[in-house]
Amino acid sequence: MAEFNVNLRGVGSVSVIDVKGYLDAHTAPELENIFNKLLDERQFKVVVNFDELKYISSAGLGVFMAYVETMRENKGDIKFSNMKENVYNIFDLLGFPILYEFYKEEKEAVYKFGDQR
């Protein structure tokens, strides 16, 4: 069974989600739980750190589509950072780069939220 781990931490007013392992249809609900938790806590500024993510399927991408609008409606966003090339390629293939911001480093992504204040 493919492993997937998700961890939530705060960096200032920004919530950083670390995803690790394989994010697919099977493991997507775990990530979904984290997003639901963020909505409950009214945390809308989110950076997803992909540093340790090995694989993502389109169902995994779907989770981001499901929540990005709510985040943006509440003056937040979902930004991506530290993505490996093979993972980025899937995002790119499905046209995500025109809709989402991608950063090399988590710091930059977090910093960008600072700009919007």
Added chain:
Amino acid sequence: MQQLDNNAALRNFSALVDFSNLINSTLDLNFSLNNILLTCFGKFHTTKGMIALLNDEKYFEVKVSKGISNNIISKFPKITIHNYETSGELSSYIEENNFPIVQDIKSSEGLKGILILGQRLTGKDYEEEDINFLKTILNVGSTAIENSIMVEKLKRVNRDLDAKVNQLSSLFDLSKEFSGILQIEMVSKMLVYSLIGQMLVSKYAVISCAANTLHFLDNRFDENHLRNSLKQCESNQFTKPLTRNELIDKYKPFAEVGVDLIVPMQIKGETKGLILLGKRKNELQYTKSDIEFVSSVGSLAIISIENARLFKETLEKQRLEKDLETARNIQNNLLPKSIPKLSNFEIAAFNKSARMVGGDYYDIVKLEENKVLFAIADVSGKGVPAALLMANIQAFLKSICKMKMQLAEATGLMNDLVAENTTMGSFITFFWGIIDNAKKELTYVNAGHNPPLHIRNYNITKLKKGGMILGVMETMIPYISETVRLESGDAIILFTDGITEAMNDKWEEFSDERLETLALQKYEESAQNILAHIKFNVEDFTHGAEQSDDITSLVIKVK
């Protein structure tokens, strides 16, 4: 003079070599086009130029330009490979904007595009020698352009292929996941995530249609609007995918809610569900390949959803069957376990339900020494509701017995209780009587039950006195009872309509006549034997046909 010409030729030649080296060192189309223009600018001292290439539809499209305003570029005529020489649009465009040079760019494969250049800064005309040089540049350049175009095409094809591979692996993933899940909510969740991830949508709905009712498994549209729209359009009329234009034309309400694509989920050509998707976030329309993907994922999902539904149904059915079995046991316990022994009478009874639980009822209760009460009843309907009502009757009967009332009066009370405790339309045919062992008497009340047969000396009397069936309304007219003196050898046969209406495979009923004939033939035998004959004859008659109603019979024989 000769020297001068040679120098010029040498310069041209070295420029050409430079150009050739440069342009063949890259596969970047824009870089190649830029270089062709810049080389021309440098060589001919002009500041204006553009290159238009033929696109896949064979129209000319300006790919690169320098020194020319966007306004002029935007007015570039819409010409194709077939009419660019004949239509005159190109020549008037060139005249208007004072472009002295138009050259075809041709490769071994044919026309690739055209190059247009503006006036020379020196004010001189382009010489024949210049045109020749230009042609040479374009000859060299055209191959580079063609290669670059090929590479771009390949990249595009590659990307399309990558996208297809991704869709396939997504499908593969899902089919693996779906097959293991028996929860409808999980299946629909996975379906949704795959769709919105793959299609870049944030508005969607997944609806399953089972037994003509719609279940919204997931929905991000306005639910009321959507329900209304679906009411207007029957779900089973969605047999193929509908895209934006068809929705606007024929299913306006959906388009108004923001639905951009409807894909039916089908099993064996029957629509079992719908996937509705909103506009894509990248503003693109759904392509044929996208719709195919949605369709494939949908088919996978609906099979899982259907499996999950059937699984749930089976579980529920199993639970229900278990409940029924319990009910059956309880009901069996309601029927008398033993029959009181009397010195002057023999009593035998038999009951068989058509379903697990039934609506027929009989009871035999010893009231006091020498007095036994017996009853037979048929509750309208069958199955669980009838059985529940029957259980009520049994309870009423047991309590009324203790009150030591007259039978007629007790029947009135029984009717009131039943009428109060049943819903509209339920009723009970009911017969009860008290045997006096010492006096050899029978006192009975018949509340609408099939009249029991009293047989004496090969003669049948029907026990009909009483009143209305139980449960229709409160007792208005009192029930009346009758007391019958009994003699040795008399037989009384009580039965429910399950016996007289038992059907054979030719749709014939066992009938009162058959029962009466049988009664006359066998009434001299013992109660147990008479009952056995009735059972045997009914079973023999209906042989092979399914028992459709409960069967109950009671036989009383006077010793």
